Amino acid sequence: MLCINTYVAVAFPKYILSSEVKFPVTIEENFAVICWLCENANSINLNPAKTVIDGDYSGGNMSTFISMMVKDVGTVDAIKAHALLYLSLAVEPSVFESYNVYSKEDRFLSAKQAHLCIHENLGESEIELSACLTLYLLDTVEQLKGLHLALILSNECDTFRNKSKACTVSLPFVGTYTVEMHVLGAIHAYMSTPQYKFTLKLAIDFI
Template sequence: MSEEKKYPFSSDFDELSKFSLDVSSDLRLRFTNLLMGAQYRFKKPEEHTIKSSFKAKGYNGGNLKLDVITPKNASGKLPCIYYSHGGGFLMDLLPAHMDICSEYANRTNTVVVIPHYRVAVNHPFPTSVEDCYAGLQWTLENSDSLGVDVSKIVLAGESAGGALTASLSQMVRDRGLFQPIFQMLIYPVTSSQLNSGSMLEMADAPVWGGENARISWEKYLKGHEGVPKYASPLETTDFAKLPPAYIEPSEFDALRDEGIAYAEKLRSVGIPVELNVTKGTIHAFDLNKESSITQAAMDARVQALLGAIS
């Protein structure tokens, strides 16, 4: 007899739900990042795309690597998806999402630019988000050689990368860098307050629960009093003039309600938002690429992206 689940998510994600991250130990996090870095060096994009790597200057002159995924048969200038990966602000989990980034590039005929921002184990706020900003500046400055149409840039990210993406949208607006045409937030972190209904009711949800969320914010905001500007996107006081959005929380995810709350804040000032709360899903469910639920979610994301860049 199979063990009864506390949360009735789809059986597609039973194996994934057994995966548990422990972010309490900095030593373990550093080891995880070393392993991820080694894995990434051998990770290839989809057969229909090409990956190139570049070096730029990040926050305070630090080194910033960027990967660029381009459709093989690309010609002329293409729209761009600037993608910030997740990992609780603490881990470089990009290898797990390389296939998804390649699929975005292939199915939407876009250039996908991915900054390897420094994480908070050694570099607390604001390094991660400022690295992402620096990488975006680099993308704009090198748009001709990258084949990027700067009038069609989408900001996207998942989990903590969703928080970075939302904050980045606020930063480029406030600093007058340029106007992104769209933002896509996948099962996003949006609030440091940890007081949403789902965070309280599903604190022990699979993959990423309340305790990991608490520790990640503690490490991310180390050395800061209160919540600095651009750290926690839901806590901003100004949601006006941000890009239209596709926001996709997962049903059985402690982060669900803060994603919904961010969508509601954008809508409250008249910004168009497609809110897609995926059913039967858990945090990071799309790591199971074979699931029909994942495939449907990918279809919805692709349609939203195509609608934005067309």
């Protein structure tokens, strides 16, 4: 539906899943896909100047990292924008209200499950990633400048709701055009619930 309604080609990077590999292997694999698309776009009839990266939860985190990497290596034009769904951009979540409210064992994404996801993805590099992701929220103005325009979707009943909102607050202050939508009644990983169609429409309009 996304492909048909936006008249775009969709690339699905085939990266190695966690916990077979740890951070930053999957980030580097996805970054390599962006580089390949830029170098070979003409041969597959694509316009590399209109690349949008999209992801939910861990995929959104990876998309964020790729946007930062593209900027840091001086190829910022390789990406036009990124659409990020229910992000988790700081490893230590307990400072956020939504974590304390929605991470109980009877919720869709409990604190125990969230910790397991972090461990499976990061392994021994958890401290390193925590520092990198915290930079995205709290870094200097110069380091945050130049990131791509962003659509950020947060969920009302999500353990990581306030993490997404923290990111949304940071980016406009450094000149990044940012649209944030708060999906009422949505839980974490809600793409199999009725709110999915509304979210898809937002992503289509954004792209």
